[in-house]
Amino acid sequence: MSDFPRRRIPEAAVARLPMYLRILIELTAEGTQQVSSDQLAQLAGVNAAKVRKDLSYLGSYGTRGVGYDIEYLTYQIQRELGLNQSWPVVIVGAGNLGQALANYGGLGGRGFNVAGGVDVDPSKVGSVIGGVRIRHIDDLTNIAQSKSVSIGVIATPATHAQEAADQLVRAGIGSILNFAPVVISVPRHVRVRKVDLALELQILSYYEQMRSKGLRAVPDVADGQTA
Amino acid sequence: MSDFPRRRIPEAAVARLPMYLRILIELTAEGTQQVSSDQLAQLAGVNAAKVRKDLSYLGSYGTRGVGYDIEYLTYQIQRELGLNQSWPVVIVGAGNLGQALANYGGLGGRGFNVAGGVDVDPSKVGSVIGGVRIRHIDDLTNIAQSKSVSIGVIATPATHAQEAADQLVRAGIGSILNFAPVVISVPRHVRVRKVDLALELQILSYYEQMRSKGLRAVPDVADGQTA
DNA sequence: TGATGTGAACCCATTCACAGCC
DNA sequence: GGCTGTGAATGGGTTCACATCA
Numbered sequence: 001m002s003d004f005p006r007r008r009i010p011e012a013a014v015a016r017l018p019m020y021l022r023i024l025i026e027l028t029a030e031g032t033q034q035v036s037s038d039q040l041a042q043l044a045g046v047n048a049a050k051v052r053k054d055l056s057y058l059g060s061y062g063t064r065g066v067g068y069d070i071e072y073l074t075y076q077i078q079r080e081l082g083l084n085q086s087w088p089v090v091i092v093g094a095g096n097l098g099q100a101l102a103n104y105g106g107l108g109g110r111g112f113n114v115a116g117g118v119d120v121d122p123s124k125v126g127s128v129i130g131g132v133r134i135r136h137i138d139d140l141t142n143i144a145q146s147k148s149v150s151i152g153v154i155a156t157p158a159t160h161a162q163e164a165a166d167q168l169v170r171a172g173i174g175s176i177l178n179f180a181p182v183v184i185s186v187p188r189h190v191r192v193r194k195v196d197l198a199l200e201l202q203i204l205s206y207y208e209q210m211r212s213k214g215l216r217a218v219p220d221v222a223d224g225q226t227a
Numbered sequence: 228m229s230d231f232p233r234r235r236i237p238e239a240a241v242a243r244l245p246m247y248l249r250i251l252i253e254l255t256a257e258g259t260q261q262v263s264s265d266q267l268a269q270l271a272g273v274n275a276a277k278v279r280k281d282l283s284y285l286g287s288y289g290t291r292g293v294g295y296d297i298e299y300l301t302y303q304i305q306r307e308l309g310l311n312q313s314w315p316v317v318i319v320g321a322g323n324l325g326q327a328l329a330n331y332g333g334l335g336g337r338g339f340n341v342a343g344g345v346d347v348d349p350s351k352v353g354s355v356i357g358g359v360r361i362r363h364i365d366d367l368t369n370i371a372q373s374k375s376v377s378i379g380v381i382a383t384p385a386t387h388a389q390e391a392a393d394q395l396v397r398a399g400i401g402s403i404l405n406f407a408p409v410v411i412s413v414p415r416h417v418r419v420r421k422v423d424l425a426l427e428l429q430i431l432s433y434y435e436q437m438r439s440k441g442l443r444a445v446p447d448v449a450d451g452q453t454a
Numbered sequence: 455t456g457a458t459g460t461g462a463a464c465c466c467a468t469t470c471a472c473a474g475c476c
Numbered sequence: 477g478g479c480t481g482t483g484a485a486t487g488g489g490t491t492c493a494c495a496t497c498a
Binding site for chain 3: 013049063064
Binding site: 036037038052053055056060062063064065066067068 | 479
């Protein structure tokens with residue numbers, strides 16, 4: 001109501017906003033107050049025009065001839081990403097990875113809190129990891145509903161990932177971050193993002209192999225950087 | 228020489244090959260021997276035409292009217308990605324994340340092995356994690372060169388990530404997988420991929436927020452799935 | 455007949471280049 | 477003068493649709 005739903009932002013741009021946000025927060029920590037699209041592009045390793053276009057989707061928050069006010073821009077990006085609230089997330093799987101995630105303190109400052117963790121293993125149920133009590137997976141729906149959780153993280157072995165996904169969907173979760181190295185299938189309205197260590201490494205190995213074969217591979221762009 | 232450098236594969240296609248590979252390996256485990264682009268697309272949650280085009284970059288390894296021979300296709304993808312050899316990787320940072328990575332057994336079967344781990348903290352140096360002895364970061368160049376490591380993983384806190392990147396570059400590493408939540412800058416010839424939990428969650432929160440505002444957000448595509 | 459392989463069309467994303475404003 | 481904001485141009489990736497072949 002107060003902030004009417006502005007035009008939809010292209011997916012690719014949305015994916016970069018968190019990166020800009022992080023950089024802005026770092027700049028604030030260093031005491032900087034203004035930043036130009038050129039500087040920001042430099043720090044993010046992308047093209048300056050891209051920065052300006054991305055930011056323009058939020059509205060016209062820059063000042064011509066000057067740049068962007070960091071504090072104001074930070075606020076706008078956070079608002080756009082929905083980070084003016086703290087999102088409760090639930091973690092499925094309390095093995096190595098699940099524990100690492102629960103212990104990872106970095107989430108609090110970035111708009112999230114771990115509302116709970118679940119596992120199938122009875123020996124894990126009841127333990128407390130990173131301040132989070134692990135409950136049985138059958139409690140998932142309870143937890144999700146009582147704490148209004150809409151984001152779930154799958155940190156199970158590959159063999160149980162689909163099961164975990166099904167449970168999350170049944171619990172009414174709308175977005176899933178999948179750390180298990182398998183493709184999970186979910187109803188179309190559920191959004192999934194996947195993080196897979198080996199998969200990332202395999203992409204890198206392709207280019208390393210190209211390099212070793214003497215092909216200059218590509219001039220490199222991707223997550224661009226400066227020396 | 229034996230396999231002459233075929234035309235370069237588009238970046239987006241390269242990024243999907245590991246996913247196909249994993250699915251093919253799963254199918255093999257289930258005893259399947261043939262697969263069509265339709266089936267594969269279904270399992271990967273992408274369009275069938277995309278599967279065919281992606282695979283066509285490798286060469287014409289399918290049989291019209293039949294599909295793809297899984298074993299043969301698996302071999303071809305592995306070869307293309309350079310996975311017919313095992314790539315040694317070095318992990319910088321032996322904290323929570325670094326330990327989780329070293330302990331993660333899944334790498335061996337997917338074309339990688341942990342050649343070593345390093346840290347700055349003297350109390351960590353000398354310990355053995357996941358079968359890997361942690362050494363001091365000053366040994367990085369030694370390790371990298373003696374074991375021909377070309378891929379490095381940054382698992383340090385954000386504050387030390389740039390430092391770690393510099394050391395890796397100095398050690399002659401060509402590709403970096405960065406788990407630290409900062410953008411690192413490296414010379415142009417070094418390839419970087421970034422994995423950031425909070426960043427992924429922040430992307431999801433954008434769409435959850437859209438949803439909660441009643442905007443049907445997007446019809447969803449991304450890592451597509453079937454119900 | 456049935457599924458691949460691929461030109462062509464389409465669509466989204468990136469980049470250019472400059473008008474507009476401070 | 478300097479930097480934003482954005483139409484227009486470009487480029488890459490996706491999808492269509494069909495010729496091709498087992």
